[in-house]
Amino acid sequence: MKASLRWLVTHVEVAPLGLPQWQTRFRGGHYTGSFHNNIMAALCRGRHRWKGLKGLQVFTRNLAGRYDYDLVVIGGGSGGLACSKEAAQLGQKVAVLDYVEPTAKGTKWALGGTCVNVGCIPKKLMHQAALLGTAIKDSKKYGWQMPETVHHDWATMAEAVQNHVRSLNWGHRVQLQDKKVKYLNLKGSLLDEHTVRGLSKAGKETILTTKNIVIATGGRPKYPTQIPGAVEHGITSDDIFWLKRAPGKTLVVGASYVALECAGFLTGIGLDTTVMVRSVALRGFDQQMAGLVTDYMVAYGTRFIWRSVPKRVDKLSSGTLQVTWSDTETGREHKDTYDSVLWAVGRAPETKALGLDKLGVQLNKQTGKILVGPDESTSVPNVYAFGDISEGRPELTPTAIKAGKLLAHRLAGHSADLMNYDNVATTVFTPLEYGCVGLSEEEAERRLGKDGIEVFHAFYKPLEFTVAERDASQCYIKVICERGGHQKILGLHFTGPNAGEVIQGFSMSLQCGATYSHLLQTVGIHPTCAEEVVKIHITKRSGLDPTVTGC
Amino acid sequence: MQLVKIRRLLHVSLQRHELIRRGMASDRASTAETTRFDFLVIGGGSGGLAGARRAAELGANTAVIESHKLGGTCVNVGCVPKKVMWNAAVHAEYLHDHSDYGFATENAQFSWETLKAKRDAYVSHLNRIYRNNLDKAKIQTIQGYARFTDDREPTVEVNGKKVTAPHILIATGGQPSVLSDDEVPGASLGITSDGFFELETLPKRSVIVGAGYIAVEMAGILATLGSKTSLVIRQTGVLRNFDAFISANCTKELQNNGIDLWKNSQVKSVSKTDKGLEVMIVTKDPEKKNDEKISTIEEVECLLWAIGRQPNTSGLNIGSMGVDTDERGHIIVDEFQNTSRPGIYAVGDVCGQALLTPVAIAAGRKLAHRLFEGKKDSKLDYSSIPTVVFSHPPIGTVGLTEEEAINSNGKENVKIYKTSFTPMYHAITSRKSQCIMKLVCVGKEEKVVGLHMQGLGCDEMLQGFAVAIKMGATKADFDNTVAIHPTSSEEFVTMR
Secondary structure, X not given: OHHHHHHHHHHOOXXXXXXXXXXXXXXXXXXXXXXXXXXXXXXXXXXXXXXXXOOHHHHHHHHOOOOOEEEEEEOOOHHHHHHHHHHHHOOOOEEEEOOOOOOOOOOOOOOOHHHHHHOHHHHHHHHHHHHHHHHHHHHHHOOEEOOOOOOEOHHHHHHHHHHHHHHHHHHHHHHHHHOOEEEEOOEEEEEEOOEEEEEOOOOOEEEEEEEEEEEOOOEEEOOOOOOOOHHHHOEEHHHHOOOOOOOOOEEEEOOOHHHHXXXXXXXXXXXXXXXXXXXXXXXXXXXXXXHHHHHHHHHHOOEEEOOEEEEEEEEOOOOOEEEEEEEOOOOOEEEEEEOEEEEOOOEEEOOHHHOHHHHOOOEOOOOOOEOOOXXXXXXXXXXXXXXXXXXXXXXOHHHHHHHHHHHHHHXXXXXXXXXXXXXXXXXXXXXXXXXXEEOOHHHHHHHHOHHHEEEEEEEOOOHHHHXXXXXXOOXXXXXXXXXXXXXXXXXXXXXXXXXXHHHHHHHHHHHOOOEHHHHHHOOOOOOOOOHHHHOOOEEOOOOOOOEOOOO | OXXXXXXXXXXXHHHHHHHHHHHHOOOOHHHOXXXXXXXXXXXXXXXXXXXXXXXHHOOOOEEEEEOOOOOHHHHHHOHHHHHHHHHHHHHHHHHHHHOOOOEOOOOOEEOHHHHHHHHHHHHHHHHHHHHHHHHHOOOEEEEOOEEEOOOOOOEEEXXXXXXXXXXXXXXXXXXXXXXXXXXXXXXXXXXXXXXXXXXXXXXXXXXXXOOXXXXXXXXXXXXXXXXXEEEEOOOOOOOOOOOHHHHHHHHHHHHHOOOEEEOOEEEEEEEEEOOEEEEEEEXXXXXXXXXXXXXXXXXXXXXXXXXXXXXXXXXXXXXXXXOOEXXXXXXXXXXXXXXXXXXXEXXXXXHOOOOOHHHHHHHHHHHHHHHHOOOOOOOOOOOOOOEEEOOOOOEEEEEOOHHHHHHHHOHHHEEEEEEEEOOHHHHHOOOOOOEEEEEEEEOOOOEEEEEEEEOOOHHHHHHHHHHXXXXXXXHHHHHHOOOOOOOOOHHHHOOO
């Protein structure tokens, strides 16, 4: 009751027509789920007819059940937004809480989560800028007289990118409103399996009761806090896209796709960029492909410091940062100075402030991620989690969106379909793009043995590279098939221009169970890079030269 | 000098073949002067070369007769130099976007001469690769024009020498159609796509005639590289055999790109002045039947006819061979590429079906497997062939148009999904271009029978979807595929 009174006080501005006592009166539950859903469905059907009737909202609320909401989603990123909008479309009463904790450097952003603000969107746009940088060099070969060095203005690019991001933030706000999802700019945590506590920036508290809770708070870049100077002087991918000035000579620490993508676009716009790698690049990806990606970057002008770990970062009186690192093989220490140091040493889930321990929501102790079932359920009933926050899920926007929508359908009782996390394609937007779907060669070998798989491969030369006189040594395609039977395709890997656009259709064919002969039966599209996939015919086992010649 | 050398080489190797063959066919003394092969290919383009190489791999003693440069249309005056020019035009488009992305590249000057030199060098490089590939495969290359003789057994004569084989493949391709000066006075003052690749400078003022994909591509390249370009079409839209959605959008995009579009128009006459060509155009008012307007475009540097292509059969003397052709001269073949004369086959553009390099290549290879590996069922499936038009932005299409699907399945059994959006690349550019997409689905299971799109990146998007559609993918398969973010192709799997 106490909680409810507090709710009454703080919630008035949010839901002026709410009748808070209902939620407590009905808590404990006489309504069955299906009854509840029936009412909701009836309301849904009736909505059009009753449109404009005064008092409808009161009525709705009265019947919405023993809780304020059917669903409260914590986290307004790709997954959370998709889930909340979908649930609302299905007639559920939904609120979504989103709150961005500023970075150590003070960077903050609005609704939309990592993808929109500090991930996919700004990184792809900056990658496009870098590709244009390469295009300028190519254009000389195509007959344009260009100045020897072309100046790039960071502020112009960053401002354009940031404006686009802001327009997306706004778009998400409008969509939530259109779809009748209550948006609350509050930091959410769980009080129990039906109660969410929201905290505003000013410290004001709001209590929301709900039938179901979905946690989709994603993750944030990690800082290596044990390294002196790391937090004070370093930035992460949460800052880079929002910098007002070019980061200058930059050291990127880490070799995940985030690290390589950032280093790639910084190099592409003409900045002196170095990547420091402790062990391997693109861990978890096919390592032959990872090698091609980094080889291309080396040729592209990105410097690499292999097998090294940073020891400390000191700010010199000149304002530049002195980084001390040690070579893990020789043990020797090295120093160099940089204008910026970007940590890309992994991402950590945002689970700490959610109050999960009190509720007994089980986490993976090592990763800190929430343990989930195939239906995204946690160890606590009525509490679900998906996206980057959940253990073992790919950290990708489209999987979060799809999983979120399917979860909404299940919570609304509309379907029992589960998310299929197999054959999820992904693309790394490094200077030479790398797209893949299915298994890496290592993983295929581990599952079926070296004799159980047949690997078709080809080194090809994109037509756009020929006149531009660009080295195509890293443009490569690998199709991993079962060796026996119909030669079902297990994995498909592609490095080259437009890899993201190339791989999507193939990922669908894998989804449909494509075999090697399905590739052969499809007529190529000439002259494209993608046609090389359906022309592939040299096996690794044969030892023949896989270089494509002629049309 | 080069020619003498080739002739000598040819002579030496012909002798070698004669010696080998004579031993094996000693009972045919009467044909001793005729060189015999297992497989004789007329035409060293995409289809002919692919068929010849595959046959040679399968052990057939093979020869290729080519009158011009190896590689045919695709390599010399088609796909390859066209795509090089399109790539150059894409760079011209990027120039508009550089400042939006932060690069300072104002006033970049373009040199057509540099581009042409590089393009020619690349094409010559490919010609050499083709030659080497044939040599490596021990395939005899015969330079010259082939003509069927009156011999009882199908035989061709090249440079006065007779050559024969139990299997002869005609893969002579096609060439741009032209109008005679009788049909349009001064028509011969214009060029075709073949002539486009000989242009030494960028024409300041161009007029393209035609509404097919070649006209669209040529107009796009010229306009984007800075030529003031007019496109003359007989009706109101380009690409009229494409899905109406694409046809309408492409017509709009041409105009967005600054191409001056002359609808319901035809060239009446062409004349030459000291300032260039004067192209007289007659435009009909579709509302009023007899209302015609005559206009003149002056100072035209390049008049390009892109009004279709015709098969290369003249001079082959196929008429006397019992090889049937259609009314437009295309060789009629069955699904196994057999012509009406046993022992003579045809693939590629000369057959007039799906005029595409990969189609000719695949058909040539399938035939080789049938003839020389005993694979009786080896034939190309001509359904669901994906194709791309390198317009600005590019078009990708596979399968049936909406109209075709409705005609064969009934309107009530066809469901259409469509979307259009601004690709993210253009999110921060002042130059904008939409991406449009359409799925044509049939039946209760919503089998996807057609996929059509135009937009940035559509050229590279199509291939993978084509595999899935060939496999019989349904709309549900599209829905079950997880997107790749952020791409344009993901819109296909998130369509509602």
